[in-house]
Amino acid sequence: MFSFIGVYEGVEFIKVSIAFLCAIIIALSLHEFAHAYVAYKCGDNTPKMQGRVSINPLKHIDPVGFVCCALFGFGWARPVQVNPNNFRNIKKGQGWTSVAGVLMNLFLGFIGCGLYTALSNFAVNNALFDVLLYFLYFTFFINICLAVFNILPIYPLDGFKLVENYTKYGNGYVNFMYRYGNLILLAVVLLFSELLSMLISFIVLPISLFWGLIF
Secondary structure, three states: OOOOEOOEOHHHHHHHHHHHHHHHHHHHHHHHHHHHHHHHHOOOOHHHHOOOOOOOHHHOOOHHHHHHHHHHOOOOOOOOOOOHHHOOOHHHHHHHHHHHHHHHHHHHHHHHHHHHHHHOOOOOOOHHHHHHHHHHHHHHHHHHHHHHHHOOOOOOOHHHHHHHHOOOOOOHHHHHHHHHHHHHHHHHHHHOHHHHHHHHHHHHHHHHHHHHHHO
C-alpha cells in the first residue's frame, strides 16, 4: 500500500510514512479491541483474562501481519479468542462480537473523514499539522477498506462468522468455507481488487459528500 513511494520525497515522504503507519496501527488495534470489549460485555471473560480489552497496540498487533498490511495492503492483527459458551445469549453475543470490529472501523473512518475535511480548510505551515492531516486521511481510507474487507462472508473474516452464527449448524456453505476459505480469500485479493475498490467507493463517496456539505 506504499503507493506514495516515488510521489513524495525527503521530509514529505517521512511525514506521509509516519501518518500511514500510525493509521494502520490504530485501525488494526481498535478493530481487535472492539471484538474483545463487546465479547467481554456479552459475558465472556476470555479476552479480559488475555489482556485484549485494551487499546494498547502491543496487545493486538501481529508483526508479520502489520508488515504485510503496510507493504501489500493485506494483513492482520492477532485474532481475539472468545468462548461463545460464556455468552449470556450465545446468538446475540456471537453476532455482536463478530460485527464489532467492522462497526469500529466504520466509525473511525467516518470521524477521520470529518476531521480531515474540517482541518483541510486551514492553511497551516507546520510539519506536525501536515502529519495530522495525512493521518486523518489515511484513517478514513484504511478503516473503510478494513470494514469492507472484513464484512465479506469468507472464512476467516468477520462476515463469515456472522453467516455461521445465523445459519444452520454445519451447513454446506460453512463447511465449504472452513475447507477452502483461505484459498478463496487469497483469490479475491489477487483477482478481484477492482471489485473490492468499487465496494469501498460505495461507502467512501457518501461519507465524503456528507462531510463536504457540512464543511
